[in-house]
Amino acid sequence: MSILNEISENMQQGKAKVVKELVQQAVSEGYPAKQILEDGLLAGMSIIGEKFKNNDIFVPEVLVAARAMNMGAALLKPYLMEAGVKASGKVCIGTVKGDLHDIGKNLVKMMMEGKGLEVVDLGTDVLPEKFIETAREQDCQIICCSALLTTTMGVMEDVVDLADKAGIRDNIKIMVGGAPVTEAFCHKIGADKYSPDAASAADAAIEICKNLTIEQAERGSL
Amino acid sequence: MTRKEAIIHLIKGENPGYTPHHFDLTLKMTDRLAEYYGYDRDGVEDYIGNHLLYLDPETGFRNSIKGNFVDEFGTTWDTAGNYDIGDWGMVAFPIEDFDFSNYNFPDGKSEGRYDTAIKVMEKYKDRFNVMRITGPLNLGWYTMGFSDFLIGMLVEKETIHMVFDKVTEYICNLIDRIPAGVDAVRMIEDWGIQSGLMFSKELWMEYLYPSYKQIYQKIRSKGLYVMQHSCGDITDLLPVMVELGVDVIDAMQPEAMDIAQIKKDFGRDIVLFGGLGSQSTIPCGTPADVIAEAASTLKIMSAGGKYIFGPAGSIPTEAPIENVVALVDFCKSLEEKGI
Secondary structure, X not given: OOHHXXXXXXXXXXXXXXXXXXXXXXXXXOOOHHHHXXXXXXXXXXXXXXXXXXXXXXXXXXXHHHHHHHXXXXXXXXXXXXXXXXXXXXXXXXXXXXXXXXXXXXXXXXXHHOOOOEEEEOOOOEOHHHXXXXXXXXXXXXXXXXXXXXXXXXXXHHHHHHXXXXXXXXXXXXXXXXXXXXXXXXXXXXXOEEOOOHHHHHHHXXXXXXXXXXXXXXXXXX | OOHHHHHHHHHOOOOOOOOOEOOOEOHHHHHHHHHHHOOOHHHHHHHHOOOEXXXXXXOOOOEEXXXXXXXXXXXXXXXXXXXXXXXXXXEEOOOOOOOOOOXXXXXXXXXXXXXXXXXXXXXXXXXXXXXXXXXXXXXXXXXXXXXXXXXXXXXXXXXXXXXXXXXXXXXXXXXXXOXXXXXXXXXXXXXXXXXXXXXXXXXXXXXXHHHHHHHHHHHHHOOOEEEEEOOOOOHXXXXXXXXXXXXXXXXXXXXXXXXXXXXXXXXXXXXXXXXXXXXXXXXXXXXXXXXXXXXXXXXXXXXXXXXXXXXXXXXXXXOOHHHHHHHHHHHHXXXXXXX
């Protein structure tokens, strides 16, 4: 088994210390940081995401795998920067104003990081203004809003309205999710994308970032 | 027949002559209904005709820090959050890195915990009195945070087993001190998410089975009925609930579970409670939609008895008032018409 496969395998089993050692070993053996990230860590997290989507594994297994991935990724970070490797896209994520339930949001964040996206975590109870401000200041392509309560999901519409007013919808897309949120609700409030689960949200975010890059290139705005 | 007797008949598999109902309202929704009907809060409770009377042990908060308070487990709670559907306002935990070396678990033996409950029971004489107690999973993760606790269930097994042992002992001590007049204990926590169990059934059997076996035995030893709450899809655990002798299970979330199949598979062995969606029609539909869904839920779930009608969760505070009034009217009609 190649060392990159070993990284992926151990990461899936949540063996954080082993992953860290293997990542260090791979760097020492001269593997490019980008390859270690993509073929080792992200490959492993991709498998975790699929298994979670299919109900083959549960929340604890995702959490331990993500913990192992983060340990490997932290070690790799300076090498990635040195090599000029950029994330596949940038997302700011949070639960909307009035909502403190962040389990789903955290899973989405982990899955997105597992796809190579950079995620700015705004935490819980986030004001619509904060989403817009952060997305603009930090050049995010996506604002990702989460809600568990039927009473707070309405705040997502405020985020969409504020983004409209700010005139940022061409360059920043809005994703919504959470137990009471539906595709119909997403359309109703004018958000760009609804995802029913964390792994699908990560896939959708990658797709959005790709499309935005193409659209921006076509518009000559890059 | 009193409402208490109706529920006891139901649990015993007898026919109380109609389908009893119960639904949770947030305090804010109670106030909205009070304004609508022109009653005070107690008047609303009476008018709705709820069959259960929920009681809670004093929570044991021991001091206050800038509006937050620290409970007897050392967990800090934020009072400014949204408490519509549960105890999710924790902002700080006493345990880091699974280190319990300087930590003392509370024992649940303090006096006076049920003083308020006793007064409340004196006020409502004819209801089925239910003491709500937080379950061992919740008490466990309240010490260190949810993510750490779930990670610990896989990688720090010895510590997590110790935590389950300690909180189970705490819960059993609470149950031991429950005052006369209480009819049942409803254990509260969540094992399910929208698409299945939060963690595997194997992990549930490893950690929660031994804990709940003790807890349910303790409840029965006090001559009380056993009720269990969990949100989300817990279909895979229903055979275990039956095996462990749970009398009533809720919330039966139709958005997450096939309630018709569950009724078919388990409806003879355990009282099902809930079943009416609270995430979709009540907050987003019309009164006619609410009535249609309530009628169809009732038809599925009440066949053969052993069913308490109600929404699967608290009715959201901002649900249209006319929807809630329609539901109240529907519930009241069950007893009047003997449905």
